[in-house]
Amino acid sequence: MKYIKNYINGQLIAPVLDEHIENIDPSRGKVYSMIPDSNQQDVENAVIAAEAAFSAWSNTPKDERAAIMIKIADIIESRLDQFAAAESLDNGKPVSLASHVDIPRAVSNLKFFATAIQHYASESHNMEGQGINYTLRKPIGIVGCISPWNLPLYLFTWKIAPAIAAGNCVIAKPSEVTPMTAFMLSEVCAEAGLPKGVLNIVHGLGHKVGDAMTKHPKIKAISFTGGTNTGATIAKIAAPMFKKLSLELGGKNPNIIFADCDFDKALSTTIRSSFANQGQICLCGSRIFIERPIYEKFKAVFVAKVEKSKVSYPSDPEAKLGAVVSQPHMEKVLSYIELAKEEGGTVLTGGHQVKLEGEYSEGYYIRPTIIEGLAYDCRTNQEEIFGPVVTITPFDTEEEVLKMANSTQYGLASTVWTENLRKAHRVANEIDAGIVWVNSWLVRDLRTPFGGVKNSGVGREGGFEALRFFTEPKNVFIQN
Ligand code: NDP
Numbered sequence: 172m173k174y175i176k177n178y179i180n181g182q183l184i185a186p187v188l189d190e191h192i193e194n195i196d197p198s199r200g201k202v203y204s205m206i207p208d209s210n211q212q213d214v215e216n217a218v219i220a221a222e223a224a225f226s227a228w229s230n231t232p233k234d235e236r237a238a239i240m241i242k243i244a245d246i247i248e249s250r251l252d253q254f255a256a257a258e259s260l261d262n263g264k265p266v267s268l269a270s271h272v273d274i275p276r277a278v279s280n281l282k283f284f285a286t287a288i289q290h291y292a293s294e295s296h297n298m299e300g301q302g303i304n305y306t307l308r309k310p311i312g313i314v315g316c317i318s319p320w321n322l323p324l325y326l327f328t329w330k331i332a333p334a335i336a337a338g339n340c341v342i343a344k345p346s347e348v349t350p351m352t353a354f355m356l357s358e359v360c361a362e363a364g365l366p367k368g369v370l371n372i373v374h375g376l377g378h379k380v381g382d383a384m385t386k387h388p389k390i391k392a393i394s395f396t397g398g399t400n401t402g403a404t405i406a407k408i409a410a411p412m413f414k415k416l417s418l419e420l421g422g423k424n425p426n427i428i429f430a431d432c433d434f435d436k437a438l439s440t441t442i443r444s445s446f447a448n449q450g451q452i453c454l455c456g457s458r459i460f461i462e463r464p465i466y467e468k469f470k471a472v473f474v475a476k477v478e479k480s481k482v483s484y485p486s487d488p489e490a491k492l493g494a495v496v497s498q499p500h501m502e503k504v505l506s507y508i509e510l511a512k513e514e515g516g517t518v519l520t521g522g523h524q525v526k527l528e529g530e531y532s533e534g535y536y537i538r539p540t541i542i543e544g545l546a547y548d549c550r551t552n553q554e555e556i557f558g559p560v561v562t563i564t565p566f567d568t569e570e571e572v573l574k575m576a577n578s579t580q581y582g583l584a585s586t587v588w589t590e591n592l593r594k595a596h597r598v599a600n601e602i603d604a605g606i607v608w609v610n611s612w613l614v615r616d617l618r619t620p621f622g623g624v625k626n627s628g629v630g631r632e633g634g635f636e637a638l639r640f641f642t643e644p645k646n647v648f649i650q651n
Contacts, residue, residue, distance in 0.1 A: 173204040175350055177213060177374055178357030180220035181367025186375070187212045194350060197263035197494040198484050200533030206350050209375035214342065214383040217371035221313045221340035222389065224368025229310045229338035231366075233288050236336060240285035242363040244278045247356070251275070254352055258323060259485040261351040263494030263535065264448050266486050276615070277324040277352075283617045284332035284637070291337075291638050302650040308642040310338035311415065314392040315384040317377075317405075320346035320496050321451040321557075327353050330394045331370060333637035341370050342390060344380050346397075348496055377401065385409055394640065395419065396453075399555075399580075399626045406629075417630035417640050419453070419622055421555040422583030425576035426456030426612075427598065430464040432588035436610065438472055444586060444612040446480065446539045449495045450559040454584040454606070454613060458552055459563045460572045466565040470543070473563070474519045477539050484531045494535045495558055501535040504558030508540055511551040516542040516562070547575035555581070569598060577603045583623035586612050605631070 174191065176183040186207035193202040207213070228236070247254055254277075255270035264273070295305040316330035327345050334341045345353035357372045373380050381401075384390055385408045392415035395405055399420040409416050426444055428437050444456040461469050483490035495501045501524065508522050521540030526532060539559040545551055552562055566572040576585065584606040587598050599607040605623040608614060615621075621633035630640060 172202075175204060175206045175354045175374055176357075177207050177209060177217075178354075178360070178370070178372040179213070179217045180223075180371070181361060181365075183357060183361070186210070187216070192347065192376070194261070195497065196260055197496055198260070198534045199530055200498065200535060203260070204351065206347060207374040209373045209380050211379070211383040213373050213375070214380060214387060217342045217373050218313060218387055218389050220368035220371055221342060224366055225312055225340045228335075228340055228366060228369045231338070236338065237285040237289055239363055239365050240281050240332065240336060243356075243359055243365065244281035244285070246359045246363055247274065247281070248278045251278075254324065254355060256486075257351045257355060258349075259493070261349045262320065262323060263485060263496055265490040265493045267488060267490070268448060268493075273322055273325045277328040279617065280325070280328040280332045284336040287333075287634065287638060288336040291635060293644070300651065302648055304646050304648050307645040307647065308639075309645060311391045311641060311643055312339065313390050314339045314341055314394065314641060315387075315390045316341055316343040317381050317384065317393065317395045317397065318343075318345055319397045320348040321448060321453070323349040324352035324356065326396050327356070329632065330396070333632075334394070334641045335369055337638050337641040339641055340368060342384055343370065343372050344377075344384060345372070345374065347374065347376050350374050381405075382408075388412065391415065392641070393417070394632070402628070415640065417622075417632060418628045419632060420583075420626060420628045421557075421581055422453045422623060422627050423458060423553065423555050423579045423581045424454060424456045424584045424586070424604070425602070426459045426586040427572055427576060427588065428459065428461045428465070428469065429587075429589040429591070429594065430462040431590050432465075433590060433610065434465065434469070437588040438469065438476070440586075440612050441473065442476060442480070445561040446477070446492055446559050447613075449492050449537070450539075450561070451496065451557055452613075456584075456586050456612065457556060457561050458547075458576070459561055460566050460575060461563060462572075463565045463567050470519070470563060474541055477541060478520050480539055482525045482536050482538060484527060484534065492536075492539060492559060495537055496535070498535055500558070501537060504537055504556055504560060507551060507554070507556045507558070508542075508560060511542045511545060511560075511562070514545055514549045514551055516545040516551060518542055519563075521559070548578055553579050569594070573598065573601050577601075580626040581623065582625040583627035584608070
């Protein structure tokens with residue numbers, strides 16, 4: 172049995188109490204490795220290491236910091252297949268997805284912020300006749316990064332890369348459900364020569380390790396991605412301590428399909444935006460609104476195509492969907508399908524667990540599910556399910572669809588399909604969301620602001636927004 176280790180002060184070590192929790196392979200429903208069940212003392216040790224490393228790291232020239240980050244990225248890239256296989260085993264996602272999306276994007280995160288820091292500049296403000304202000308952007312010190320299980324290495328590096336590029340030292344906690352690629356990253360960091368203490372990875376449970384990080388007075392900022400309720404718990408603790416907070420939270424994203432769309436493109440992308448990663452992407456469009464003139468046609472082809480999507484074990488090259496991440500999560504998703512039926516919905520396809528054969532018979536598989544006939548404001552259409560379940564709803568006017576689209580507590584992402592440019596601009600402007608994709612989905616330019624409005628989060632990640640988050644501005648005025 173493989174034992175994952177913490178990465179503290181440049182060393183791979185067992186947790187202080189040497190206690191562990193089981194890590195389950197969701198495709199087989201079997202324990203396959205053990206994770207440190209770390210506690211407050213492990214976090215304390217990580218903070219001590221980070222504190223000792225901060226002065227040297229924050230004074231290391233930017234291009235030297237960048238060179239180490241590029242080296243880390245290059246090593247991951249050279250082992251892409253190993254990382255993709257590990258991500259898939261840990262999370263249940265198809266290997267093809269991990270090797271085309273998760274791991275390449277993790278590599279891009281490291282490369283992007285390694286180079287972004289070299290282009291980052293602070294401002295100066297001239298006051299005619301009086302003097303000049305210039306603003307220094309200094310690293311915060313020790314920062315905490317907490318990430319979820321759905322895109323494990325991708326979201327972990329999305330936080331760590333800007334934090335260390337800006338000169339901070341980091342205490343990071345991956346989700347306890349998917350720790351493996353974070354562990355592999357720690358091995359790579361040691362190999363690439365990242366100075367000890369700059370990045371410390373403490374594995375364990377959210378309510379122990381995550382809570383200890385949030386409460387630690389020396390961790391001055393928390394960058395968190397996860398559920399809205401967890402975000403609220405963290406904010407309650409961190410806000411009175413005046414910590415900087417970046418919260419990327421849940422979503423219930425609308426996918427609005429107008430009758431004048433490019434039908435085939437809207438259809439093929441909607442299949443991906445509904446069910447990629449088993450629907451476990453915070454950006455998936457789980458509420459699909461279809462303009463009435465094409466509703467029946469779109470529904471028929473959408474259902475027919477999804478019925479052909481293969482649900483299979485992650486290493487099956489033909490798998491379109493793998494396993495969902497855990498048994499409790501599978502049960503939660505299935506319970507929402509039951510709720511949808513109680514609320515009057517009709518399941519057009521899917522709606523049940525899938526039992527594979529042989530070694531995968533205990534895995535957590537769900538057929539991709541399409542439901543119609545629900546009110547836009549019922550629980551199924553308001554609460555985040557975060558699985559392979561979408562609803563379809565017809566609409567007649569722009570005003571009506573905007574009302575339905577904007578009706579949830581969330582406002583993360585949205586998708587709009589139309590060939591009418593004016594309509595695209597109008598609707599994009601009116602949707603309550605931090606991200607709008609027109610005639611596309613999941614296109615990412617790492618320079619753009621990323622994040623949500625309403626209960627989908629506070630703050631923005633991406634590009635210089637992330638570097639601004641991980642630095643403190645200090646204004647200096649020089650009198651003429
Ligand atoms: P959780 O909120 O359950 O967990 C996220 C992370 O927080 C995990 O590492 C978790 O540890 C940790 N955690 C749990 N409790 C605490 C606590 N009290 N204090 C500090 N940390 C804690 O989310 P999930 O992992 O279930 O991820 C799914 C959610 O993430 C969905 O709601 C999804 O929408 C959201 N998400 C948002 C994204 C965005 O960019 N807005 C992107 C991706 C996902 P542990 O695993 O041990 O519980």
